Amino acid sequence: MGERAYVSEAPALPAHAAGHPVIVFDGMCVxxxxxxxFVLKYDRKGHFRLAAMQGEVGSALYRHFGIDPADPDTMIVVDGNKALRDSDGVLAIYGALGWPWRALSIFKLVPRAIRDPFYRFVARNRYRIFGRRETCFVPRPEYMERIL
Structure with a gap:
């Protein structure tokens, strides 16, 4: 049950993110x-960088991997020239956070054909279910170097 990665031959990451996977997320979604x-708090090794899809880096990465930043249907985890999306992206994040979060990797045993429709349902309805922020997410000062 390998991860499904979307590969691009062009360089995807800004130079200052080299060596760090980048999570591109909706900064307006609660x-x-x-x-x-959560990732900023529990990624104690500083493995990930984060970019809101509303920002320059996040929207460029979405476009790079063929996702419309104005109407995204997924978050992505970009690592080098590949991007993981949907449930594969989420499971990759929690798998990299270490124990106890790595235990969520057990959900890789659930077929993608079941995981991804559930993910997409939540993604499509995220504002209706969880709400929309008035302003884009701004992290605490100690995390700013990890935000692109």
Missing amino acids: LCSANAQ
């Missing part, structure tokens, strides 16, 4: 912003 805060 659920997405809460998840970004």
Whole structure:
């Protein structure tokens, strides 16, 4: 049950993110912003960088991988020239956070044909279910170097 990666031959990451996977998320979504805060807090090794899809880096990465930043249907985790999306992206994030979050990798045993429709349902209805922020997510000062 390997991850499904979308590969691009062009360089995808800004130079200052080299060596760090980048999570591109919806900074206006309450659920997405809460998840970004969670990652910043529990990614104690500083493995990930984050970019809101509303920003320059995030929207460029979405376009780079063929996703319309004005109407995204997924968050992505960009690592080098590949991007993981949908449930593969989420599971990659939690798998990299270490214990106990890595235990969520057990959901890789659930076929993607079941995981992804559930993910897409939540993604399509994220504002209706969880709400929309008035302003884009702004992290605490100690996390600013990890925001692109």
